Amino acid sequence: MNMKVDIKKFTTSIFRDYLVLVAILALILVTMVVEPRFMSTQNMTNIFRQFGPLSLVSLGMTFVIIGGFIDLSVAGIFSLVCVVTVSLIDPIGQVPAMIVGLLVGIVCGLLNSFLLLSSGALTQAEALFITFGMSMITGAFALFITGGMVLNFSDLAGNFALFTAIGSGTVGLFPISLIIFSVALVILHFFQSKTIMGRTICLTGGNKTAARLTGLSVNGSIMMIYALSGFLTALGAINQFSRTTTASPTMGKGFETNAILAVVVGGTTLKGGKGSVLRTLMGTMLIILMSNCLNLLGVSSFMQNVTKGAILVIAIWLDNRKPL
Amino acid sequence: MSQAASAEILSVTDVSKSFPGVKALDQVSFSVKRGTVHGLVGENGAGKSTLMKILSGVYTKDSGTVVFDGQEVPSTTPIKSMNMGLAIIYQELNLVNQLSVGENIFLGRFSEMGGMRGVHAKGRELLDSIASKIDTHKLVEELSVSEKQMVEIAKALSFQSKLIIMDEPSSSLTSDELKELYVIIRELKSRGISIIYISHKLDEIFDLCDTVTIMRDGHVIDTRAISDLTRGDMIAKMVGRTIENEYPPRANKVGEILLEVKSLNTLKLNDVSFSVRKGEILGLVGLVGAGRTEIVRALFGADKTRGHEIRIDGKPVKIRNPKDAIQAGFGFVSEDRKLQGLVLPFSVEQNISMASLQKIAPKGILRKSLEKAIAEKHVKSLAVKTPTIKTKVVSLSGGNQQKCIIGRWLETTPRILIMDEPTRGIDVGAKYEIYILMKEIAESGGAVIMISSELPEVLNMSNRVLTVYEGRITGEFDPIRYSADRVMESALGFKGGAEA
Amino acid sequence: MNRNTLLQSAGKLISKQKALIAVLLMLILMLFTQTNFYTPFNIVDMLNSSSILLILAFGVTMTVISGGCDLSIGGVLVVSGIIAIRLINDLNMNIGLAILISLIFGAGVGFINGFLVVQQKTEPFIITLGMGMTLTGLAQQLTNARPVTCDNEAFTMISNGKIIPGVNNLVVIMLVILVIAHYVMRYTQFGRSMYAIGGDYEVARYSGINVVFVKWATFVICGMLAALAGVLLSSKLNSGSSIYGETTALIVNCAVVVGGVSFAGGVGGIPQAALGLLVFGVLQNAMNMLNVQSFAQILTQGLVIVAIIWLDSYSRKVKRERV
Secondary structure (H helix, E strand, O other), X not given: OHHHHHXXXXXXXXXXXXXXXXXXXXXXXXHHHHOHHHHOHHHHHHHHHOOOHHHHHHHHHHHHHHOOOOOOOHHHHHHHHHHHHHHHHHHHOHHHHHHHHHHXXXXXXXXXXXXXXXXXXXXXXXXXXXXXXXXXXXXXXXXXXXXXXXXXXXXXXXXOHHHHXXXXXXXXXXXXXXXXXXXXXXXXXXXXXXXXXXXXXXXXXXXXXXXXXXXXXXXXXXXXXXXXXXXXXXXXXXXXXXXXXXXOOOOOOOHHHHHHHHHHHOOOOOOOOOOOHXXXXXXXXXXXXXXXXXXXXXXXXXXXXXXXXXXXXXXXXXXXXXXX | OOHHHHXXXXXXXXXXXXXXXXXXXXXXXXXXXXXXXXXXXXXXXOOHHHHHHHHHOOOOOOEXXXXXXXXXXXXXXXXXXXXXXXXXXXXXXXXXXXXXXXXXXXXOOOOOOOHHHHHHHXXXXXXXXXXXXXXXXXXXXXXXXXXXXXXXXXXHHHOOOOEEEEEOOOOOOOHHHHHHHHXXXXXXXXOOOEEEEEOOOHHHHHHHOOEEXXXXXXXXXXXXXXXXXXXXHHHHXXXXXXXXXXXXXXXXXXXXXXXXXXXXXXXXXXXXXXXXXXXOEEEEEEOOOOOHHHHHHHHHOOOOOEOOEEXXXXXXXXXXXXXXXXXXXXXXXXXXXXXXXXXXXXXXXXXXXXXXXXXXXXXXXXXXXXXXXXXXXHHHXXXXXXXXXXXXXXXXXXXXXXXXXXXXXXXXXXXXXXXXXXXXXXXXXXXXXXXXXXXHHHHXXXXXEEEOOOHHHHHHHOOEEEEEEOOEEEEEEOOOOOOHHHHHHHHOOOOOOEXX | OOHHHHHHHHHHHHHHOHHHHHHHHHHHHHHOOOOXXXXXXXXXXXXXXXXXXXXXXXXHHHHHHOOOOOOOHHHHHHHHHHHHHHHHHHOOOOHHHHHHHHHHHHHHHXXXXXXXXXXXXXXXXXXXXXXXXXXHHHHHHHHOOXXXXXXXXXXXXXXXXXXXXXXXXXXXXXXXXXXXXXXXXXXXXXXXXXXXXXXXXXXXXXXXXXXXXXXXXXXXXXXXXXXXXXXHHHHHHOEEOOHHHOOHHHHHHHHHHHHOOOOOXXXXXXXXXXHHHHHHHHHHHHHHHOOOOHHHHHHHHHHHHHHHHHHHHHHHHHHHOOO
């Protein structure tokens, strides 16, 4: 009798924890067989190159979710940083422009946290709406700055070699964007697992009240997660426009949902507390590989969106059914 | 059935109920005659609320029989009980704040009553019958507690209730409102409705009740006509128990004043002032809701307060949040470990270390070896039963969870450790270990402020006891010199003696 | 009555009636501008564009009052509109049947939402958000991200025809739903149960209300109304497109909060929801009249959302922290 119960428990937990992982690995295997192009150098480089923008934004989102909140403003911040930075390349030079761009990301993120803390908002739902509003506000500013037009590197007078390097430069086999991402990953992993603030963020997400009563700085950790999210979004934005050499005021569209997807698919729970950037790395990898496979197999991008949405729903549903 | 049987509206025989780790009710038997007001008294944890929840259908009894209005009731649900004629008015009040009075009275019976019009018309009738002028269109959240009670009574009447259980009805009433309640209760009685009146306020029991049942530790001690009892008798039965050798000798190295608190005021607290000495274990005794937890939370910076003064070692200290409090030397084992103490998805190790992150991260970098050492140290010394220190605390038993929290605070070597219901849900052996710990903290020059609903525990462990009643300190006692009954009286609001 | 309590009561009144005051302020402001705002044509136009959102809002209100919310309405809106058009256009299906299928689709999505939220106890806002994303993707797939047009005259007459002279059918349908929804919410056991469930789930359960059924049903109704709105929108514009769904869900959910339907549940109703939508509707129209650039319109909408939610949370904070 006991054996039966144990086997049942085991299979259900495998189902819950690894369903998405297994499904995508299966997809990859199928693609490898059906489409030999998958294993080509060109395809691999292509895959590596995609590790820039989305991955960075997802890393930022990871911290917000671990802290027990959510950030829908990344789309707007993304667009804003793109247009601000590119607009400033001529007036103040490429390096100062990049610094300003990163600062914009941090400031917007801090603004998010300020709004939440000052209103006494404690729940993920309130964070959802406030950051959504912020997305509209920052997106509106982006539109204002460019007058709705797309900025192009080819129109620039000043030097933008820095950005070209970030966008398409390589060191050996590896794109610079991948290197930036890897460095960020290592630093963030260290931050989360080995620093006091990293641990505080996890504990805040696990039980805000207990964390506070233990003397931990809950407010500080909330500011940190949103500032980080803003900063990493900005980094991702810089990566993106460097690659496409254009900056449009709607460039960030869709990043928030894809970032949440990457985090959830990676196995970090939306309830907060538990999770890690390494998991998000896996989640991002799976999504990039999935898109790649589906592209090679000729599936339309719309069906891919449908698949992503369905995966999101299923992942959240299964995540919810897990015991603590 | 015989004549005697039909004279009783309710008859409870040998009812027992257990929860994991605790036997809440043990062979409880009593009966209530029709048309009487039957009092039910007992300390916190005596089993009164478990019994009521079984009668009203929120819990199911493990064994025993309940006979209501001549019918045996093997099991029931809240709505079934109401329909049978057994209504209960909880202390927390079972109303939906956002809805109107009328709707609350007929919650779930909207169409039967003929829609909005009918609901309000019939609601008006019921309220008039108990001489209440509340407007049925008013939202419940706008009412005072006394008015909300009236609504609950009207609700009970709408079900043609034959027995109404009132759980601590007067806890938030003014004396005028209480007088109105008396009138209503007598009026209901004259209509043949029986009332079970649960209250700590012995005055009210003596004023209103015809009979009273006294409970203690899940047992019924006695059921008597009120005329046969004196107040002294009643308290003795509520409190009296054999004191086994379950406590270590008291710590007795009490020194100078360590902590002084002056004029603590919050929404609930009224000008609370007291002091604690080095080497002392100070006990706070009072009823649930009297304000004990509010006092310690205010002290710890967990709640907002106004205009109070705290001195440690004679020097004023500003405490605005828990961080300040911890730096000043406080520790706080809170009452509700699941919601406020534990981070359930995290491991034993992480739960223990979370108040000492600075300690395990000497250069800002967390050292796993330090964290492990701390966790193992406390798991060993507190005998925490866990497979490993990496096990998630959610899978530990309540007692072991509590030990993790205590270990967490011990690591911060507090000078003043506040413990709110520290041994709740812990077995006797483990309790003793915790008592020893408390003694050790006291004897090394620190102090412990202890809140407990188990009177013997507080009296045996404390050097000094403060009684708290309705947000005020009503008395100060040396437990060696004063009896449990005397302390209990003060906690119940009598005599307000300040002796030590 | 000293100055402090006077200020306090004024503050309370403003926060309670913020939507009404906002609308009145805008209406008054527009009196002083030299625009076509107060022309019959514009009033009619405002009503027309608000009607779709209002129908969505009625469904959302039911879920929010019961303590949930539904962010999938945008996705349901676009997909059902597209389904209707494709069925009528490409398969030459009977209009009535096509509409019925769209409605069943909406109810089906609502059923799944209800399952996930009520039965499986998932957080409503995130799971319905995910559902909405899936459906938006589906809409793009069905249309190749290009609007599909309809050649069927009768179909467009559903929204644009005028059975009552001078008023579009769309508005009439919306008003009918408004009256029915309001009646149900206020005068039926089913509707009142929603309030009880949102106000206090346990108390409602103890009083014998079938909480699971009622809460689940609110999602089904919401999905169906979203589908209806989608069909009417397609009819009005004579085309189905996937772009309308994007931020609609979030805006409608915010709008009902603006009007006075609290996310905590148990508070508000159809009139409040309508009022909240009106704030956004009038705002949108006024900004168009004033030739406000699109970035400023988005900016204003964003600011309104942030301000309202902020105020909502702040008022709860003040209540919590009374000393």
